[in-house]
Amino acid sequence: MQKTTRNGKKIAPVVIAVLVVLYILPLIAFILTALRELGGGGGMVVVLFLLLYLFLGGAVIGGVIKALLERLREIDGGEEEDASQY
Numbered sequence: 001m002q003k004t005t006r007n008g009k010k011i012a013p014v015v016i017a018v019l020v021v022l023y024i025l026p027l028i029a030f031i032l033t034a035l036r037e038l039g040g041g042g043g044m045v046v047v048l049f050l051l052l053y054l055f056l057g058g059a060v061i062g063g064v065i066k067a068l069l070e071r072l073r074e075i076d077g078g079e080e081e082d083a084s085q086y
Contacts, residue, residue: 009075017068021061028057 031054038047 010072013068013071013075017064020064024057024061028054028061031057 031050035047035050035054038050
């Protein structure tokens, strides 16, 4: 069985994080555009709904980046190699 290098293990988390961010960013851009178009004439409920979605999209991106950084730290620390000995 061939062992993979640490750099090889970093590829998948980075690719997935980039894909999630690329999926969420256009949604955030659309929401910002919709808020700008509404201006002062939009209903308060609609604006609050869009702001909620904007916040949730930002939270998803922040969570994905935080998880990515933690995963990369785990890979650098060699925690998987330590666990495989048992």
